[in-house]
Amino acid sequence: MVCTVQESGKLSSTMTTENQETSRSTPVRLSLENGNLQAVATYQGGPDPSFSEATILQLLADQGVKYGIINEAIDRLTAQIRTMKDRQKLQAVVAQGMFPGESIDGRAEFFITDEPEIKVREDGRTDFRNIRRYKTVAKGQLIARVHPPVRGKDGINVFGEVVDAREPAPAPVRPGDHLQSQQGEAGSIEYLAAIEGIFKHEGETFFVSPELIIEGSAGLETGNLSYNLSIIIRGNIDRGTEILAGKDLTVEGLVETGFLRVAGNITVAGGINSGGKGHILCGGDLSADFIENSHVICDGSIHLRRSILASTVISHGTIDLSEPDSSVIAGGEILHFSDLKVSRIGNQNEIRTIFYPGLHYHNQQIYHTLRDEIQELEKTIVALAEYLRKFKEKLTRLTAARISDDLKREAKERVQQYHKVREAIEKKKALFSTVQNSRRNSAPVKIFVKDAILPGTEFHFKGGIEKIQAPVHHVVLTFFPDRTAPKYEPYPS
Helix, strand or coil: CEEEECCCCCCCCCEEEECHHHHHHCCEEEEEECCCCEEEEEEEECCCCCCCHHHHHHHHHHCCCCCCECHHHHHHHHHHHHHCCCCEEEEEEEEECECCCCCECCEEEECCCCCCECCECCCCCECHHHCECCCEECCCCEEEEEECCECCCCEECCCCCEECCCCCCCCCCEECCCEEEEECHHHCEEEEECCCEEEEEECCEEEEECEEEECCCECCCCCCEEECCEEEECCCECCCCEEEECCCEEECCCECCCEEEECCCEEECCCEECCCCCEEEECCCEEEEEEECCEEEECCCEEEEEEEEEEEEEECCCEEECCCCCCEEEEEEEEECCCEEEEEECCCCCCCEEEEECECHHHHHHHHHHHHHHHHHHHHHHHHHHHHHHHHHHHHHCCHHHCCHHHHHHHHHHHHHHHHHHHHHHHHHHHHHHHHHHCECCCCEEEEEEEEECCCEEEEECCEEEECCCCEEEEEEEECCCCCCCEEEECCC
16 A cells, blocks of 8 residues: 655645555555645545445554544445446545634734825816825824734644644834824724824834925925924925925025925025025024025024125024124115124125114014004094984984984994994004004114125114215114114224
């Protein structure tokens, strides 16, 4: 007899052994298959009325098969051998082990992706400038649920040996920074954003970044950026690109756009040149190499290294150009609430350069707005007073029975309107008084000029204009709240 045994752990290979004594007595072969999980009896020959189940049982015993023996299959095969008419090949699974259960690999279920949000304009075209390429998440927002791997139940082969289930792989993800975890359903772990930030998925790692980092320039490729976060740009900001940052903006190259709205500080390694388009609004301090051909409004102080050229620059703090011997301000208008330091003002062409020292731009704008609004309200109150005067005269000529309900209603509405307008005027006048006193610096404001102030320069202060007619060297100008003309003093050595 020839017995085929499959090598343990290799489902596709078989091993054959021979029992010569049995081989001479019966043409039955026993094969062990599927990693010793099945024993298959094969008979090839003619009918044998004397064939016995014991022959197959002996083959199983000789090979050490002791688990999962299928007596019903052995009985059916024996009966077929005894009663068959012609020579033929018969097979039957005579022992069946227990296959190991299927293992389930771990998996991650994401509730946010980093796929860009594409906006379509009303004309049906894609708005490439405003594709939202970077996804923000709120603090506490569910980002992912990671399901653990599940190992299948071990099996048993026909030898009675344990067959290990496949070891499942863990989920191919790794949680990174700024995440918090909590227990989820069915043994899963849920990951939530620990901060407000940008969702990132790089390789196997997912995390939340507290700032948006652009590895390169911001332009057509990135689209416009509008995020309530700090933004870091490793390159330039290309012309025409709009940036709205809810915190700080850091640019490691140049700024070539005038469409910046930044709630915090602006830090630029290079310079700013917007080509005369747009407005750059900064809610904190601004630092850069230079400002040229731009319109900048800064709620804090401005720190530059080299120059301000042909620009409108507004600072509600100080303006400081740090290059002691070569810094220059030439052309445009400069509004600064506090002190200003520079090496030179103006150029040899006597370019007009206007300074407004000690002026608070925002409060000045509010002052003018409130003044105009109060004037309009006062016109309204005069018109209402005139109406009520005429209405009162009318009442004196009419009896109570002749005053219609519509007339009474109209009079009541006008009286209510009069009182509302009067109340609005009083509130705006109170605010106007506060703003009027805060639109100029109540302390002296100094302008430090190490080299020279050249002709073409003007200083506008409290209605007065100080024009420079000839070069003034190494000087400090002090503007006092109670004077219209500045005091000139030597630059400190």
